[in-house]
Structures are given as C-alpha cells and as structure tokens.
Amino acid sequence: MATKLIGERIKRKEDPRLITGTASYVDDIKLPNVHHVAFLRSIYGHAKINKIDVSEARKLPGVVAVLTHDDIKGVLKPMPCVGGVPDMHTPEHYPLSGGKVRFVGEAIAAVVANDRYVARDALDLINVDYEPLPVVVDMEKALEKGAPLLYEEYGENRGFTWKISGGDIDKAFQEADRVVKLRLVNQRVAPIPLETRAVLAQYQDRGVEGELTVWTSTQIPHGIRTSIAGMLNLPEHRVRVIAPEVGGGFGCKVDFYGEEVLIPYLAMKLKVPVKWVEGRRENIQATDHGRDQINYIEAAVKNDGTVVGLRVKVLADMGAYYQLLSPVIPTLTGLMMCGPYKISNVSMEVLGVFTNKMATDAYRGAGRPEATYLLERTMDAIAAELNLDPVEVRMKNFIQPNEFPYKTATGLVYDSGNYQAALQKALDHVGYTKLREEQKKLREQGQYVGIGISSYVEICAFGPSAATATGGWESATVRIEPTGKVTVLTGSSPHGQGQETTFAQIVADGLGLTMEDITVQHGDTAVVQYGIGTFGSRATAVGGTAVYLALQKVKEKATKFAAHMLKVDSKGLVFRDGKIFPENNPEKSVTLTEVALAAYLAKDLPPDTEPGLVATAFYEPKNFTFPFGTHIAVVDIDPETGQIKFRRYVAVDDCGNIINMLTVHGQVHGGIAQGLGQALYEEVVYDENGQLLTGSFMDYCIPKAHHLPKFELDYTVTPTNVNPLGVKGVGEAGTIGSTPAVVNAVIDALAHLGVRNIDMPLKPEKIWKTIKEHAPKKGPIIVA
Amino acid sequence: MIPAAFEYLVPTTLDEALSALSTHTDAKILAGGHSLIPAMKLRLASPKYLIDISRISDLNYVRESGGQILIGAGTTHYQIESSTLLKEKCPLLTETAPYIGDVQVRNRGTLGGSLAHADPAADWPAAILAVGAEINVRSSRGERTLKAEDFFVDMMTTALQPNEILTEIRIPIPPQRTGSAYEKVKQPASGFALVGVAVQITLDTNRTCQRVQVGITGLAPKPFRAIGVENMLKGKVINDQLLAQAAEKAADGVDPLSDIHASAEYRSHLARVHTKRALQRAVSRI
Amino acid sequence: MRIEGNHTLKGKPEKVWNTLTDPEILAKCLPGCEKLEKTEEDTYKATLNMGIGSIKGTYTGQVKLVDKQPYSSFKMIVEGKGGPGFVKGEGILNLQEQNDHTLITYQGDAQVGGTIASVGQRMIQASAKMIIGQFFTALDMLQEQQPPSSETSSGGAPSGSSSPPPNFFFKVTLRYLWNELKKILRIKN
Incomplete structure (x- = not known):
C-alpha cells in the first residue's frame, strides 16, 4: 500500500462546517407543521403513582395530545436490553412509566403541542398524585437485609451475579507473602455530550406503504432502525433512520431510549412530524450515567512485588432499570482485570445492584477504565506496602514483549504489545529519576509534589460477533463514480471521530487520489448498507478495515479494466496521482476517470466482468485489539488548602499504526480531559431521598480548558496483526489512562504522610481533611 | 429550559422604568439577565413583567x-x-x-x-x-x-x-499608600466563589494601618465585612505575623454555608487562609 | 436535611402554645402564606408563596399539627408542591418555661424535591434557616403588636381581615435581618 496520506496530520474535512455553524444537527432540521414534545418526569426517587390527571393540560390551546403509561400499555413493547448476563432479574420498563417510579427523571407523561413553549406550559398543568416510598441510593445499603426494594417481586435489589476466574486463586493466596487490600469507589459520572439527545420523526402515509423517517442523535442508526421496526411492528424496509451531525456520544448514545420509539409512535399516531430535544437538565437526569462501581480488592503478592493473584468483588450500580447494555458493562471490567500484567490467578465476582437512580450504561471506556483504575491503584498500593518504586512493581509484573500473542487468565488473547517501551518512553520524557529526587527535596521543605503513573491495556475494536452483544462486524462500500470521484459508505456512523477524513485517507492512498476526490457518507440507513456503529474504539480498526477490504475489491476490478484498456497484464499495475500504470512503465497509463467511465459506459468490458465500479465488504474481525500506554501526571498540592495544581502531564499511547496524527491527538486530548474530570471534578450526586443534587452545570463539573494541564503526548507504534491496517483504536485510551495517573499522583504527593487512598473525585476539601487528620498520628489513612 | 410567558417592557429613561415598576406588580428589572434569565428558564422565577433597563x-x-x-x-x-x-x-x-x-x-x-x-x-x-x-x-x-x-x-x-x-x-477614591487584592477559590462547576476575599488596606509610612476593609463572599448567606479582622489591624504596625493572626478572625460570628462542594468547616478555613493571602498581597502592593 | 434550632418568645408556655397552635396566627406567620383553610381538626390546606429574592414559587399543600401535648410539645408537618417541586418538612417543637419567657426548641427533617433540589442545592439549607427565622420573627412582631387573644375561634378560617397587612413580611424580614446583621457585626443596641 502506498503511504502518502496515512500517518499524516490531515485537517479534518468535517471541521469547516462544524466551526462555521453550518452543520445540521437534529434540532436544525425544520419540517413544516412540526409538533413538539415535553416530558413530565418524576420528582421522586421512589413513589407509587396513584393517579395522573392530565385533563387540564389537554385543555390548553395548542396541546394536541397528552400521553401516560395507560395510553401506551399494550401498544408499545417494553424497552429491550441486549447486553444481558445469565440468570438476571430483568425488570420491564416502558417509554412512559406507570404504577411506580424508581428514579428522579423517569418519564411519566408526554405532552405534544404545536409549539415548544405550549408543550412546556402544559407540564405545569398535569397533576400527579405520588405516594412516596422509601428510597435506596447506596449500593451497599441496597444489599442489606430490610433495604427498601425496587422490585418487591425479586425479594432483593441484586439484579445479577456474574463471575469470572482463571488459574488457582486460593493457591495463589496461600503462596503469597502478603495480601494488599483496597476498597475503591469508582463514582457515578454523566457522559455530557455537547449535543443532548434529540429525536425528530415524520410518517408519510402512502396508502398501504407508509414510510417512517426518524432523525436521532445516535451512535447506532441501523440498530435503532431495527429496534423501532420491532417495537412498532413496522416492516424494517419502510423505516429510515438518520443520524445527522451528532454532537458527541461518549457511549451514552449506543443505546435505544424510550424517547426514540415514543416520538416515532406519536408521529404515526398524530400524523404530524414530532420533535423532541432534550434539555440539559433532562440530559443529566435521564441519559445514561457511567461507572458507579465499588471494588473490594485483594492482591496476593510476593515480597519482591510479583502479583501472584488478584481477587476482586465488584458492586456495579445498575440504577433503576437496565438500558440496552447495562449488565454487560461491568463484565468488561472482569475480562480486563489482568491489565498489562502477568497475573495468572484471578477471580472476580460482579453483583449488579438496583438503586433509585438513573441507569448506568456505556461511558467512554465502559468497564475498562474501572479495570485500569483498580489495577493501577493496586499497583501503587503494593509499591507503598513493600516500599518499592511504583515503576519497579509495574516492570516486574508486565507481560514480556516476546510473549505475544498472550493469553490472559481471563481467556483473552492480547494481540501485540510492548508495555515496557511505553512506560520507559514516558519516564524518559518526564525525567522520572530527577523528579523523584526533586520530590524528596521539596518534601523536606514542606512542599507536596506527587508523581502518578498509570500503565494500561484496553480491549477495543469490538469485536468478534460471537463476543459482542450487537454483532461485531462492520460494513463499507467503495463506489468509484463514472467521473472517477469516489463515494465511500460506512456503517460506522460517527459522532465526532472524523471518519470522513480518516476513511478518505485510506481510500485516497489506495486509489492514488487526493482527499478532495473522496467523500464519506454515513448515518442514513436509506443510503448506507447495514452497519453496526461507532463505539468501543472500533471505527478505524473494524469500520476502517471494512473500507480497506471494499477498496481492495474495487481496486481489483479497476485493475482489470485498466489492464484491458492498456492491453497489459494486470499484475504490477499501480494507482498513483489519479492514474493507473505498470510500475515499470509509468508512461503507459490510463486515468482512473477513464477507467471509471469505461466501466460505466460498458462498451468494451473485459472478459467475465460486470459493468460498474462498486464493491461492498462486511468485515468480521477475528479478535479484539489491545492498545496500551502509560500516562504520568505530576501535581503540586497546596498543603494549606488541598488545592491541586498540575506540573506536568505526559502520555505515551500505542494504538498501533496511526492513520491521522491530528485526530489521534484530538482523541487523546479529549480522553484525558474526561478521565481527569472523573479523577478531580465529576460526580453525579443523589441525596438519601434520591434527589439528584448535581442537576445542572452549576453543580455538575465537567472540566473546562483552564482546569487542564498542557498535554505532552508521544507514541510508540506496535501494530496489530488482527487487521490489515495494523490499527488498534484510540477513542477511549485517554480516558482509561488518565484517571489513575491523576489519582496516583495526588496519593503519591501525600504518601509520606502514610496516605494510601482517597476516593474520587479528589476534591480539595477531602485532601485538606486527609492532611489535617493525619498530622497528629501516623499510619495509613483511608478517606471514603 | 423554557420560561413561562411574560410581558416585556423596554423603557428608555430611568423615569419611565421607575414608573413602570410602580404601576406593575410582579415586575422584575432585567439588566444583563445573567441571573434572572436562567432562573426564569428553570421556572424558579416567573415574573409577569420584565422591565429591561439595558437601553437606558x-x-x-x-x-x-x-x-x-x-x-x-x-x-x-x-x-x-x-x-x-x-x-x-x-x-x-x-x-x-x-x-x-x-x-x-x-x-x-x-x-x-x-x-x-x-x-x-x-x-x-x-x-x-x-x-x-x-x-x-x-x-x-x-x-x-x-x-x-x-x-x-x-x-x-x-x-x-x-x-x-x-x-x-x-x-x-482611596488615599495614597493603599493596597488591595482579591483572592478567590472557585467552585469548579459554576465558577462562583466557594470563598472570595477582597481587601483594601491603607498604611502610613511607618506601616501603621490607617484603614482596612475586608469583604468576604461565598462563606455566609450574604457577603459581609470581616470586622474582627479589621479591628485587629487598625492602628497597628503591620507585619506578616499580625496579618496571619488577624486573618484567623475571618469566619468569626458567621453562619457558614455548606453544600456538596464545601462544608461549612472547609469554607471557614478557606476564608481564613485566603484572607491572610489577600492581606499579604494587598500590603505588598503598597 | 436536618433542621434544628431554638427561639425564645415572650410569655409563659400556655400563652405561647395558644399562639403557635392558632391557625389565624399561623397564617400570619408562615412565610408567604396566602391561604390557610381548615380541612379537619388540626389540619389546614395552605397556599404558600415562598421564595428567596427573585426565586419564588407557589406551593399548595397542607399544614398539620399532630402529637399535641398541650403547653409542652407538638409536631408540625408542612407539605407543599408546586411548579418548582415539592417541600416536605416535619419537626417537633418543644416549649419550655424560662423566666416568663418560653424557649422553643425545634428539630426535624426537611425534604426538597424537583427543580429546586437539582439546581439549588447550595442554597437550600440557608433558605430553610432563613424561612424559619422569618416565621419566628413574625411571631415576635405579632406578640409585640397585639398579644394573641384567647378568644380566637380555633375553627375559623382566616378571613381577609386577618391576612397579613401589606408589607408585613417585608418589615418582618427586615427586622429579622437587622437582628442577624447586628449579631454578625456585633453591634450592640
């Protein structure tokens, strides 16, 4: 493959329209006579609904319908969960709940009006008779006997138990010199995409063959189409789903929400276009949350720092219901519990727990940040316990570069890796040895400086279909048009990743064309062949490979035409600068445009060749990929106030081959910002009554530019052999690597005081209290 | 985030605005709108009339x-x-x-x-x-x-x-030999002050404190003058130790706010620390 | 949210008891009370227009006095719901004689739900304190203005004439705040 554009810093094709505000999101789409929906949402964390009186709301001029659970009962099916685990309690939930509400923000009525303001006004006229029930928001309390039950019929708040193990864990603990224990809270956070959710639906009644079009802000348009068709009993070929510009998803839009079926249903029922755009407060209340685990960790270690066994119990907060993938998310924590280390004996038990909160589901990293967090915090705890350098403990336990492909105790096969190289590069970059000396000196002067290391490996490029809830393949079509310009259709519908650019690079290089010659289309099920979507850092590794494979097919055909036209052997023909020619005779050439025209005019077809220049590929990966890296954070802590300041932030990531250095940088930047946000600022807080206290940006803190350090980025390149591009994926790496690096840095700054853990978010007050509490006495301090 | 309906009045003179205010009950003055409009969008405020004074x-x-x-x-x-x-x-x-x-x-x-x-x-x-x-x-x-x-x-x-x-x-207008400083700890989500301390201090040539005013926000339900701090400094020759001692009084006699971002105890502590820092910085500027 | 505190009123517990359990007086002293109608014994339907500064909301609900131990304690339950959400508070008020005065100690829990809870967490606690302060200051004022007459018919719904005079709450609030201000600034009368 000629490499001209691949690996370069190519500015994104998407950006001009995004920057100039000419991009079109769901809310920008205007249809005549569109009606608007407003949802009434529960203000109680747990309550019986005795009665909902909508009569006054219905009377408000402009209101055309007010629906409650009674109106959809028997009409719409319960919402699906495809990410199930064996033997789980599966509660039913509907786009509008009735009988009982189980979290603040649960939709209980929908108003449709000819005006957004009228719809909102009508909400105030709905009278709900709630009968409050006891609430439980804390997982540990939810599992206690006598706790209020979300589902009386289950007799417990445990939704499921899932286990994974490998090796001989009991033996490992018997052989260990000591056991290091930690209890970590991986707090609940909100994904906060820049664009909230939005759905617009139009039903065009064409007699017997009506057609439903749905615009929705999603990462999985085809999956949404299948789901809507199933829920509304519509033939799927008459449902069209369009994901127009999507302003971020971070996993929370790999879901199928009640609103995504209710809005189309209303459009069909009322025979008018219907739109709903989620408000930010709704978004924080009723769009998937992420993380929310408690980890009880026991590491069996030798005195030299070797980890011989790891036993973890995980409580995973499911919230009040399962969304599309909820239960499967913490199982990824289990699969990845070995991380980059050779830990031969492991066991994990995951308890999915119901609480009176919004559901958790995929959020950037989905289960893997939790695995990395628990491992990297444990590595530092081991180092502290044994008085070893954290680097030494990691180096001692890493899988060796010559051991790949490496089968982990949890049954995964790591494709390729060189964890030592990434760690070493990060250490060199940050000047580790000198920093440690400086830290020692500054400590003597009463200054708290901390160095935090986080080495991670993640599982991405989801994935073999057998191991993926939704199917793990991806599709692409490469169509050389009669003029020689190229249209690429990808099933990996993006929401900010930049596939229009990176996939164009792959195709332009392959065909010897320029970026301007290629256009990449996506997100419209009427245009693009069935696809899976963009999540789990899979777009380039799986979607890009599908493009690459379709490209090879179409190239083969174009080669046939060119050979026929040039009257040469097809072997040895190359595509360069818009031309096709024998490599040893560039003068004898034909342009791609001439070839394309010939293929479509079909006056003189090569033998056994159909007209046209189009190829489609469906690519089924044979394995996941396993990107890795090391992040290092260096922080200063103000001992007087507990405020944290960044001194350095170094990230060395390895995502295999790099298609576009700019988009990789962008992914790492955004990922670090979100991971650092969890470490220091973000937390969805419910009070003991189930009230959401962080219901707006006044209280839910996403990091702003001024909160972030300067990112010093570098890479190692260890290609994968899982796919022909050698790419692994980088969408989640920053989020996975950064959180433990930051927390480890803060704990390290206080390590000389004997501090072993502080739970996230590391608010200055917690740090201040830890310092203060520690001052008079010695010994480890654990702050919950 | 959709406000209730309201009448919008746009006076161009102050007298017009005052007369509108006295004739309409349930009216609110709209200036920049950065507090009122968000409250209205949340329907925590639903005034019947908005009198926009930004054109005056x-x-x-x-x-x-x-x-x-x-x-x-x-x-x-x-x-x-x-x-x-x-x-x-x-x-x-x-x-x-x-x-x-x-x-x-x-x-x-x-x-x-x-x-x-x-x-x-x-x-x-x-x-x-x-x-x-x-x-x-x-x-x-x-x-x-x-x-x-x-x-x-x-x-x-x-x-x-x-x-x-x-x-x-x-x-x-403050006299010669006046120094001032503002110290703020931001609540990271909103950017509002967990604690903000503003100091304006005047020393004579012997470094005796002639005047000092310390305003503190974020700590209590309302902003207040830290009289205890001021009293310890007035008429005294200023040194770092005295500034630190005086700053210890910053949270005296107030009922501190407490929320998910900072407890009353931490807010009070921040008030003391940042009063000290603001005093030091203000003095250093004289 | 835990609420507790105390307040001293003039008069012996008998007098204070009669004041505190008198619906007409409650109507005047519950901040923002626009209407208080008796629905059954010791239970009143209320319309409260409560708020701080420009943040205002109208709540309809009920005020209930239960567990009455004459002259020594009772429990007050206030529930309201409105556009901004709901408020529910219940607290026990204890009366204790202290040289011709009565010390009222109160403790209870309040719950706030809906919009206010989700966007106003930083102000809820201080608001609650402020509203309770307003209630007691209003009681102080009333006691000074007109000692409560024992003839007040306990069953009568407050009529127009018994509703607070215009600006009453404003004055009450100001007075309360001035007292607080004095405490903070340590100004002696």
Whole structure:
C-alpha cells in the first residue's frame, strides 16, 4: 500500500462546517407543521403513582395530545436490553412509566403541542398524585437485609451475579507473602455530550406503504432502525433512520431510549412530524450515567512485588432499570482485570445492584477504565506496602514483549504489545529519576509534589460477533463514480471521530487520489448498507478495515479494466496521482476517470466482468485489539488548602499504526480531559431521598480548558496483526489512562504522610481533611 | 429550559422604568439577565413583567467626581475590567472583574444587576464592601443612598424596596499608600466563589494601618465585612505575623454555608487562609 | 436535611402554645402564606408563596399539627408542591418555661424535591434557616403588636381581615435581618 496520506496530520474535512455553524444537527432540521414534545418526569426517587390527571393540560390551546403509561400499555413493547448476563432479574420498563417510579427523571407523561413553549406550559398543568416510598441510593445499603426494594417481586435489589476466574486463586493466596487490600469507589459520572439527545420523526402515509423517517442523535442508526421496526411492528424496509451531525456520544448514545420509539409512535399516531430535544437538565437526569462501581480488592503478592493473584468483588450500580447494555458493562471490567500484567490467578465476582437512580450504561471506556483504575491503584498500593518504586512493581509484573500473542487468565488473547517501551518512553520524557529526587527535596521543605503513573491495556475494536452483544462486524462500500470521484459508505456512523477524513485517507492512498476526490457518507440507513456503529474504539480498526477490504475489491476490478484498456497484464499495475500504470512503465497509463467511465459506459468490458465500479465488504474481525500506554501526571498540592495544581502531564499511547496524527491527538486530548474530570471534578450526586443534587452545570463539573494541564503526548507504534491496517483504536485510551495517573499522583504527593487512598473525585476539601487528620498520628489513612 | 410567558417592557429613561415598576406588580428589572434569565428558564422565577433597563444609556458610565468614582448600575463587568480610570484609582475592581463568569458573561452582566441579585457567592459584593462603596437607589418618589454593608441583608435579599432601582455605585477614591487584592477559590462547576476575599488596606509610612476593609463572599448567606479582622489591624504596625493572626478572625460570628462542594468547616478555613493571602498581597502592593 | 434550632418568645408556655397552635396566627406567620383553610381538626390546606429574592414559587399543600401535648410539645408537618417541586418538612417543637419567657426548641427533617433540589442545592439549607427565622420573627412582631387573644375561634378560617397587612413580611424580614446583621457585626443596641 502506498503511504502518502496515512500517518499524516490531515485537517479534518468535517471541521469547516462544524466551526462555521453550518452543520445540521437534529434540532436544525425544520419540517413544516412540526409538533413538539415535553416530558413530565418524576420528582421522586421512589413513589407509587396513584393517579395522573392530565385533563387540564389537554385543555390548553395548542396541546394536541397528552400521553401516560395507560395510553401506551399494550401498544408499545417494553424497552429491550441486549447486553444481558445469565440468570438476571430483568425488570420491564416502558417509554412512559406507570404504577411506580424508581428514579428522579423517569418519564411519566408526554405532552405534544404545536409549539415548544405550549408543550412546556402544559407540564405545569398535569397533576400527579405520588405516594412516596422509601428510597435506596447506596449500593451497599441496597444489599442489606430490610433495604427498601425496587422490585418487591425479586425479594432483593441484586439484579445479577456474574463471575469470572482463571488459574488457582486460593493457591495463589496461600503462596503469597502478603495480601494488599483496597476498597475503591469508582463514582457515578454523566457522559455530557455537547449535543443532548434529540429525536425528530415524520410518517408519510402512502396508502398501504407508509414510510417512517426518524432523525436521532445516535451512535447506532441501523440498530435503532431495527429496534423501532420491532417495537412498532413496522416492516424494517419502510423505516429510515438518520443520524445527522451528532454532537458527541461518549457511549451514552449506543443505546435505544424510550424517547426514540415514543416520538416515532406519536408521529404515526398524530400524523404530524414530532420533535423532541432534550434539555440539559433532562440530559443529566435521564441519559445514561457511567461507572458507579465499588471494588473490594485483594492482591496476593510476593515480597519482591510479583502479583501472584488478584481477587476482586465488584458492586456495579445498575440504577433503576437496565438500558440496552447495562449488565454487560461491568463484565468488561472482569475480562480486563489482568491489565498489562502477568497475573495468572484471578477471580472476580460482579453483583449488579438496583438503586433509585438513573441507569448506568456505556461511558467512554465502559468497564475498562474501572479495570485500569483498580489495577493501577493496586499497583501503587503494593509499591507503598513493600516500599518499592511504583515503576519497579509495574516492570516486574508486565507481560514480556516476546510473549505475544498472550493469553490472559481471563481467556483473552492480547494481540501485540510492548508495555515496557511505553512506560520507559514516558519516564524518559518526564525525567522520572530527577523528579523523584526533586520530590524528596521539596518534601523536606514542606512542599507536596506527587508523581502518578498509570500503565494500561484496553480491549477495543469490538469485536468478534460471537463476543459482542450487537454483532461485531462492520460494513463499507467503495463506489468509484463514472467521473472517477469516489463515494465511500460506512456503517460506522460517527459522532465526532472524523471518519470522513480518516476513511478518505485510506481510500485516497489506495486509489492514488487526493482527499478532495473522496467523500464519506454515513448515518442514513436509506443510503448506507447495514452497519453496526461507532463505539468501543472500533471505527478505524473494524469500520476502517471494512473500507480497506471494499477498496481492495474495487481496486481489483479497476485493475482489470485498466489492464484491458492498456492491453497489459494486470499484475504490477499501480494507482498513483489519479492514474493507473505498470510500475515499470509509468508512461503507459490510463486515468482512473477513464477507467471509471469505461466501466460505466460498458462498451468494451473485459472478459467475465460486470459493468460498474462498486464493491461492498462486511468485515468480521477475528479478535479484539489491545492498545496500551502509560500516562504520568505530576501535581503540586497546596498543603494549606488541598488545592491541586498540575506540573506536568505526559502520555505515551500505542494504538498501533496511526492513520491521522491530528485526530489521534484530538482523541487523546479529549480522553484525558474526561478521565481527569472523573479523577478531580465529576460526580453525579443523589441525596438519601434520591434527589439528584448535581442537576445542572452549576453543580455538575465537567472540566473546562483552564482546569487542564498542557498535554505532552508521544507514541510508540506496535501494530496489530488482527487487521490489515495494523490499527488498534484510540477513542477511549485517554480516558482509561488518565484517571489513575491523576489519582496516583495526588496519593503519591501525600504518601509520606502514610496516605494510601482517597476516593474520587479528589476534591480539595477531602485532601485538606486527609492532611489535617493525619498530622497528629501516623499510619495509613483511608478517606471514603 | 423554557420560561413561562411574560410581558416585556423596554423603557428608555430611568423615569419611565421607575414608573413602570410602580404601576406593575410582579415586575422584575432585567439588566444583563445573567441571573434572572436562567432562573426564569428553570421556572424558579416567573415574573409577569420584565422591565429591561439595558437601553437606558445614563446608567452606563464610570467617572470621577468630587473624590469619588461613580459607576452607573448598568455598567458591564467588562467595562469595569477595562476601565483605565478604575485601574489607576481603584484597582480592586479591575482585579475582581475577570474572576466573574467568562467573557460572554462579562460582556452582558452588569455591576448593578449582580449587586441587586445578591447571590451569596457573587464576586462583586466582596469588592464593593472592601472599597467602602455607597449604593444609590431610586424610586418614583425619590432617592436614597445606602452603605454597602447595609445594602446586603440576607441571601439574595437586599435593602432594595420593590419599587426601587439601583442606579449608581459610589466609591471613595482611596488615599495614597493603599493596597488591595482579591483572592478567590472557585467552585469548579459554576465558577462562583466557594470563598472570595477582597481587601483594601491603607498604611502610613511607618506601616501603621490607617484603614482596612475586608469583604468576604461565598462563606455566609450574604457577603459581609470581616470586622474582627479589621479591628485587629487598625492602628497597628503591620507585619506578616499580625496579618496571619488577624486573618484567623475571618469566619468569626458567621453562619457558614455548606453544600456538596464545601462544608461549612472547609469554607471557614478557606476564608481564613485566603484572607491572610489577600492581606499579604494587598500590603505588598503598597 | 436536618433542621434544628431554638427561639425564645415572650410569655409563659400556655400563652405561647395558644399562639403557635392558632391557625389565624399561623397564617400570619408562615412565610408567604396566602391561604390557610381548615380541612379537619388540626389540619389546614395552605397556599404558600415562598421564595428567596427573585426565586419564588407557589406551593399548595397542607399544614398539620399532630402529637399535641398541650403547653409542652407538638409536631408540625408542612407539605407543599408546586411548579418548582415539592417541600416536605416535619419537626417537633418543644416549649419550655424560662423566666416568663418560653424557649422553643425545634428539630426535624426537611425534604426538597424537583427543580429546586437539582439546581439549588447550595442554597437550600440557608433558605430553610432563613424561612424559619422569618416565621419566628413574625411571631415576635405579632406578640409585640397585639398579644394573641384567647378568644380566637380555633375553627375559623382566616378571613381577609386577618391576612397579613401589606408589607408585613417585608418589615418582618427586615427586622429579622437587622437582628442577624447586628449579631454578625456585633453591634450592640
């Protein structure tokens, strides 16, 4: 493959329209006579609904319908969960709940009006008779006997138990010199995409063959189409789903929400276009949350720092219901519990727990940040316990570069890796040895400086279909048009990743064309062949490979035409600068445009060749990929106030081959910002009554530019052999690597005081209290 | 985030505005709108009438007159931030302004609006108390002038009567050998002050404290003058130890706020630490 | 949210008891009370227009006095719901004689839900304190103005004439705040 554009810093094709505000999101789409929906949402964390009186709301001029659970009962099916685990309690939930509400923000009525303001006004006229029930928001309390039950019929708040193990864990603990224990809270956070959710639906009644079009802000348009068709009993070929510009998803839009079926249903029922755009407060209340685990960790270690066994119990907060993938998310924590280390004996038990909160589901990293967090915090705890350098403990336990492909105790096969190289590069970059000396000196002067290391490996490029809830393949079509310009259709519908650019690079290089010659289309099920979507850092590794494979097919055909036209052997023909020619005779050439025209005019077809220049590929990966890296954070802590300041932030990531250095940088930047946000600022807080206290940006803190350090980025390149591009994926790496690096840095700054853990978010007050509490006495301090 | 319906009135003179205010019940004054509009969008405020005073040009000025600097209530945060007169004669205000919100907020939000809203975590009140400002208010029946410390009466509650409009802030020009500083710990989500401390201090040539005013915001339901701190410094020769001792009084006698971002205890601690730092910085500037 | 505190009123517990359990007086002293109608014994339907500064909301609900131990304690339950959400508070008030005065100690829990809870967490606690302060200051004022007459018919719904005079709450609030201000600034009368 000629490499001209691949690996370069190519500015994104998407950006001009995004920057100039000419991009079109769901809310920008205007249809005549569109009606608007407003949802009434529960203000109680747990309550019986005795009665909902909508009569006054219905009377408000402009209101055309007010629906409650009674109106959809028997009409719409319960919402699906495809990410199930064996033997789980599966509660039913509907786009509008009735009988009982189980979290603040649960939709209980929908108003449709000819005006957004009228719809909102009508909400105030709905009278709900709630009968409050006891609430439980804390997982540990939810599992206690006598706790209020979300589902009386289950007799417990445990939704499921899932286990994974490998090796001989009991033996490992018997052989260990000591056991290091930690209890970590991986707090609940909100994904906060820049664009909230939005759905617009139009039903065009064409007699017997009506057609439903749905615009929705999603990462999985085809999956949404299948789901809507199933829920509304519509033939799927008459449902069209369009994901127009999507302003971020971070996993929370790999879901199928009640609103995504209710809005189309209303459009069909009322025979008018219907739109709903989620408000930010709704978004924080009723769009998937992420993380929310408690980890009880026991590491069996030798005195030299070797980890011989790891036993973890995980409580995973499911919230009040399962969304599309909820239960499967913490199982990824289990699969990845070995991380980059050779830990031969492991066991994990995951308890999915119901609480009176919004559901958790995929959020950037989905289960893997939790695995990395628990491992990297444990590595530092081991180092502290044994008085070893954290680097030494990691180096001692890493899988060796010559051991790949490496089968982990949890049954995964790591494709390729060189964890030592990434760690070493990060250490060199940050000047580790000198920093440690400086830290020692500054400590003597009463200054708290901390160095935090986080080495991670993640599982991405989801994935073999057998191991993926939704199917793990991806599709692409490469169509050389009669003029020689190229249209690429990808099933990996993006929401900010930049596939229009990176996939164009792959195709332009392959065909010897320029970026301007290629256009990449996506997100419209009427245009693009069935696809899976963009999540789990899979777009380039799986979607890009599908493009690459379709490209090879179409190239083969174009080669046939060119050979026929040039009257040469097809072997040895190359595509360069818009031309096709024998490599040893560039003068004898034909342009791609001439070839394309010939293929479509079909006056003189090569033998056994159909007209046209189009190829489609469906690519089924044979394995996941396993990107890795090391992040290092260096922080200063103000001992007087507990405020944290960044001194350095170094990230060395390895995502295999790099298609576009700019988009990789962008992914790492955004990922670090979100991971650092969890470490220091973000937390969805419910009070003991189930009230959401962080219901707006006044209280839910996403990091702003001024909160972030300067990112010093570098890479190692260890290609994968899982796919022909050698790419692994980088969408989640920053989020996975950064959180433990930051927390480890803060704990390290206080390590000389004997501090072993502080739970996230590391608010200055917690740090201040830890310092203060520690001052008079010695010994480890654990702050919950 | 959709407000209830309201009537919108746009007077072009102060008299028109005052008369509108006295004839309409349930009316609110709209200046920059950066506190009121969000509250309305949340339907936590649903006034029947909004009287927009942003077109009244004679509420927008910064000028010097008779030993005072006069600031029109409709002057934006940015206009204050960029005022060369203030930078020279009352730098505490130009130092405080950039801590408010972001560029967009500072270009719309006004000094008068912020003071009248009296958010317990707003920045301006601390500075306004520290510079010893007076606040001029008018109604259709006349005008009156209040000391800043009399203006703030409780959380989001001022001495403004329902028929009054805040029109002008009057700041005595500080004498020679005056230093000032604003120290703020931001609540990371909102950018509002967990604690904000504004200090203005005047020393004579022997470093004896002639005057000192310490305004604290964020700590209590309303901004207040830290009288305990001031009393320990007045008339004394200033040194670092004394500043630190005085700062220990910063949270005395107040009922501190407590929320998910900071407990009462931590807020009080921050108030003490940052009072010390603000005092040190202010003194270092003399 | 835990609420507790105390307040001293003039008069012996008998007098204070009669004041505190008198619906007409409650109507005057519950901040923002626009209407208080008796629905059954010791239970009143209320319309409260409560708020701080420009943040205001109208709540309809009920005020209930239960567990009455004459002259020594009772429990007050206030429930309201409105556009901004709901408020529910219940607290026990204990009366204790202290040289011709009565010390009222109160403790209870309050719950706030809906918009206010989700966007106003930083102000809820201080608001609650402020509203309770307003209630007691209003009681102080009333006691000074007109000692409560024992003839007040306990069953009568407050009529127009018994509703608070215009600006009453404003004055009450100001007075309360002035007292607080004095405490903070340590100004002696």
